[in-house]
Amino acid sequence: MSGIVDQVQRQKALKTDRMTINMGPQHPSTHGVLRLLVTTDGEIVDHVEPVIGYLHRCKEKIAENLPYYQFMPYTDRLDYLAGMNNNWAWAMAVEKLAGVKVPERAEYIRVMFGELNRIASHLVAVGTFGLDLGTFTPVLYCFHEREKILDLFEATCGARLTYNYYRIGGVAKDLPDGLVTKIREFLDPFEKRIDELNTLLSENHIFVRRTANVGVFPPALALDYGVTGPSLRASGVPHDLRRAAPYSIYDRFKFEVVVGRGEKGTVGDTWDRYDCRVREMSESVKIVRQCLDGLPDGEVRTKLPAVFKPPKGHVLFKAENPKGELGYYVVSDGSPKPSRVHIRGPSFCNLSIIPAVCRGVMLADLVAILGSIDIVLGEVDR
Amino acid sequence: MQPVTASVGAPDLKDRLDVLLTYLPSFLSSHGEIVSAVFLLIVALAVLLGVSVYVCLAVWLERKISADMQDRLGPMRVGWHGVVQMLVDPVKLALKEDLCPGAADRPFFMLAPFVVLAASFATFAVMPFSAAFILADLDIGVLYVASVGAGVLVGLVMAGWASNNKWALFSAIRTIAMLVSYEIPVGLSIVTVVMMVGSLSTQKIVLAQLSDAGMAGWHLFRFPPVFMVSFLVFFIAGLAEVNRTPFDLAEADSELVAGFHTEYSGMRWSFFFLAEYADMLIVSMLGTVLYLGGWAPLTVTRPLTIDFWVFWGMAALLAWYLHWLWTRIYLPRGEYGLIVVQTAILIAIALALLVVPSLAWFLIKSLALIFVMMWLRWTLPRPRIDQLMYLCWKVLIPVAFVNLFVVGVMRLYWR
Numbered sequence: 001m002s003g004i005v006d007q008v009q010r011q012k013a014l015k016t017d018r019m020t021i022n023m024g025p026q027h028p029s030t031h032g033v034l035r036l037l038v039t040t041d042g043e044i045v046d047h048v049e050p051v052i053g054y055l056h057r058c059k060e061k062i063a064e065n066l067p068y069y070q071f072m073p074y075t076d077r078l079d080y081l082a083g084m085n086n087n088w089a090w091a092m093a094v095e096k097l098a099g100v101k102v103p104e105r106a107e108y109i110r111v112m113f114g115e116l117n118r119i120a121s122h123l124v125a126v127g128t129f130g131l132d133l134g135t136f137t138p139v140l141y142c143f144h145e146r147e148k149i150l151d152l153f154e155a156t157c158g159a160r161l162t163y164n165y166y167r168i169g170g171v172a173k174d175l176p177d178g179l180v181t182k183i184r185e186f187l188d189p190f191e192k193r194i195d196e197l198n199t200l201l202s203e204n205h206i207f208v209r210r211t212a213n214v215g216v217f218p219p220a221l222a223l224d225y226g227v228t229g230p231s232l233r234a235s236g237v238p239h240d241l242r243r244a245a246p247y248s249i250y251d252r253f254k255f256e257v258v259v260g261r262g263e264k265g266t267v268g269d270t271w272d273r274y275d276c277r278v279r280e281m282s283e284s285v286k287i288v289r290q291c292l293d294g295l296p297d298g299e300v301r302t303k304l305p306a307v308f309k310p311p312k313g314h315v316l317f318k319a320e321n322p323k324g325e326l327g328y329y330v331v332s333d334g335s336p337k338p339s340r341v342h343i344r345g346p347s348f349c350n351l352s353i354i355p356a357v358c359r360g361v362m363l364a365d366l367v368a369i370l371g372s373i374d375i376v377l378g379e380v381d382r
Numbered sequence: 383m384q385p386v387t388a389s390v391g392a393p394d395l396k397d398r399l400d401v402l403l404t405y406l407p408s409f410l411s412s413h414g415e416i417v418s419a420v421f422l423l424i425v426a427l428a429v430l431l432g433v434s435v436y437v438c439l440a441v442w443l444e445r446k447i448s449a450d451m452q453d454r455l456g457p458m459r460v461g462w463h464g465v466v467q468m469l470v471d472p473v474k475l476a477l478k479e480d481l482c483p484g485a486a487d488r489p490f491f492m493l494a495p496f497v498v499l500a501a502s503f504a505t506f507a508v509m510p511f512s513a514a515f516i517l518a519d520l521d522i523g524v525l526y527v528a529s530v531g532a533g534v535l536v537g538l539v540m541a542g543w544a545s546n547n548k549w550a551l552f553s554a555i556r557t558i559a560m561l562v563s564y565e566i567p568v569g570l571s572i573v574t575v576v577m578m579v580g581s582l583s584t585q586k587i588v589l590a591q592l593s594d595a596g597m598a599g600w601h602l603f604r605f606p607p608v609f610m611v612s613f614l615v616f617f618i619a620g621l622a623e624v625n626r627t628p629f630d631l632a633e634a635d636s637e638l639v640a641g642f643h644t645e646y647s648g649m650r651w652s653f654f655f656l657a658e659y660a661d662m663l664i665v666s667m668l669g670t671v672l673y674l675g676g677w678a679p680l681t682v683t684r685p686l687t688i689d690f691w692v693f694w695g696m697a698a699l700l701a702w703y704l705h706w707l708w709t710r711i712y713l714p715r716g717e718y719g720l721i722v723v724q725t726a727i728l729i730a731i732a733l734a735l736l737v738v739p740s741l742a743w744f745l746i747k748s749l750a751l752i753f754v755m756m757w758l759r760w761t762l763p764r765p766r767i768d769q770l771m772y773l774c775w776k777v778l779i780p781v782a783f784v785n786l787f788v789v790g791v792m793r794l795y796w797r
Contacts, residue, residue: 042555043555137448137761365766
């Protein structure tokens with residue numbers, strides 16, 4: 001009892017106080033317009049509360065007022081670093097609803113571009129993570145590589161960020177001449193670039209000290225919060241929809257489901273989440289190579305009626321996006337427009353774990369943990 | 383001397399001028415300190431101007447060097463390879479609005495940049511640019527640098543507190559913690575050199591390193607590896623002292639937005655910027671004075687000294703590399719003009735190095751250290767504040783103490 005009294009007396013004499021501080025919506029390392037309401041005790045974070053909604057654009061409501069075809073470009077703007085994957089998930093959800101068959105060649109192209117976009121998305125994640133930790137150079141090396149992927153996309157569909165390339169029943173158009181060679185030209189030196197990145201950043205002593213054993217997500221906690229994607233796999237849970245519930249033609253490809261190994265510290269720490277993304281890039285390279293080797297000839301799109309009316313019913317489709325599981329829940333009443341669309345954004349669910357793991361960490365760790373989850377605010381707020 | 387004309391009325395202006403001109407020379411000759419004060423003022427202004435020019439140059443260099451390290455071009459639009467950027471940047475800053483937040487502590491907010499700038503510029507007074515060119519060869523020169531340089535801390539804390547911004551306050555707290563801690567390893571490293579020389583005067587420290595053997599006379603190579611460690615401690619702690627990445631926690635952009643200068647704009651902001659680059663120069667110059675022989679030139683022409691081997695060895699390496707480059711890239715494309723220009727520039731640099739005055743040697747050595755600072759900045763991530771404190775108190779300070787002890791023992795038994 002007297003101990004507590006002493007403590008209270010000391011506190012009164014010192015007059016210390018907690019400080020509530022707004023991190024964002026305008027802050028360099030909240031990756032967009034996220035606002036974190038942080039209560040700090042000096043440098044130590046006491047409590048974090050993410051405040052979201054600054055980028056809310058009524059995506060789900062818009063979907064109810066558009067024909068199925070026309071919602072495609074809106075999905076680009078969910079996780080705008082992985083437009084291809086968002087397109088793809090929407091196309092597959094509607095195809096599952098209406099029972100549309102997709103031509104073989106289109107499936108290969110879809111997997112290939114989905115994986116290329118995964119690489120591009122992870123490159124941004126890894127690069128900006130370095131930026132969060134105060135090193136400026138890796139982000140430019142990463143963007144240098146991403147630029148080449150965007151060039152490939154541009155050659156195919158004309159856009160560099162919001163592709164609108166996938167269609168319900170296939171893809172918009174066939175690959176341009178010579179693209180297969182160009183993709184190979186990109187892939188060959190890319191693995192060397194990853195090694196370079198590892199030397200510059202992953203194995204850097206300061207970097208390891210900043211990330212290892214910081215912000216550990218215990219597997220059970222991560223599952224409770226609905227964390228998916230590399231952030232979950234880093235905690236040692238080998239859950240990857242491409243392997244767990246293979247959609248499209250993923251059952252044909254050989255690749256490894258990357259899980260965190262706790263190489264530098266604990267399994268599921270910030271370094272593991274970073275490392276998982278780096279290693280996933282190599283796995284994606286393998287899948288793209290296999291796609292290129294097995295790319296068949298033929299049609300790239302199933303002809304569908306101009307006024308597309310899926311049968312009555314509802315469907316939930318989930319795909320493994322770079323950030324985690326992107327799910328579309330689509331309810332159809334048999335009309336040309338969906339009656340209800342719900343989008344499960346991986347960034348939104350992954351962000352929800354922040355208050356649980358950011359107690360008692362340093363302010364700089366908070367930035368590192370937030371960077372390691374790799375959120376895109378377009379998907380958090382939708 | 384003209385006799386004063388007889389005028390009955392009140393003395394007019396001409397009379398007063400005459401009186402002034404009559405007595406001024408004798409007044410000046412009897413009060414020599416005024417003459418030297420005016421002279422010093424002019425020289426001080428020249429140094430101020432020189433440092434400002436250096437800052438503009440350093441900013442451009444930093445942008446180009448970082449661009450080079452990051453596969454970019456950097457500034458290319460204003461002038462040849464963006465050189466005019468050096469002039470355009472300050473003009474832009476001068477034209478910007480000078481903002482002061484409503485809730486800020488106005489007098490202190492306004493004053494802080496000047497305190498920082500004054501403290502960092504004042505330290506140039508004891509820098510020995512050459513054998514003759516030193517503003518004030520104080521007996522306590524090195525101590526003066528350490529103590530006046532610490533005045534920067536006051537300005538930064540003022541800025542952080544007066545901004546009335548929570549991020550700036552964080553930065554002020556970090557600044558106090560960091561600068562107060564890192565003064566110690568810097569001080570201890572300086573003491574090792576002072577113990578060798580037996581004087582605090584910067585000029586005497588340089589003179590003690592002046593030798594026919596050139597580089598071999600540097601303190602850096604005394605009792606290897608004792609002084610190398612000392613230099614390393616000094617340089618690492620110096621980086622933290624001047625808030626330079628990887629130790630730029632006071633203005634960590636990814637955590638504290640911009641730290642103490644979050645609320646500043648225009649010229650006032652640029653004063654912080656100026657002070658930061660001036661501080662870099664101070665640490666580099668101090669490092670050069672203490673360990674790298676100050677203005678003492680390299681004796682590259684004297685055969686078989688260390689300098690001779692290092693200089694001509696590097697020249698040979700460079701020649702070999704250029705030969706490789708030319709035969710593979712330029713010659714097959716017929717770019718003979720480029721080869722001629724490159725060769726001419728190299729020969730010019732080599733010849734210039736043989737005859738450059740000691741002032742230039744001092745600047746070359748200091749700029750080389752500044753390049754290392756830039757190199758580190760664009761390579762390394764930033765440690766956390768507790769790791770920074772760990773580095774200081776548990777690594778650098780013990781190492782510096784052991785070093786000090788070793789130098790003390792050496793000095794006792796090994797004159």
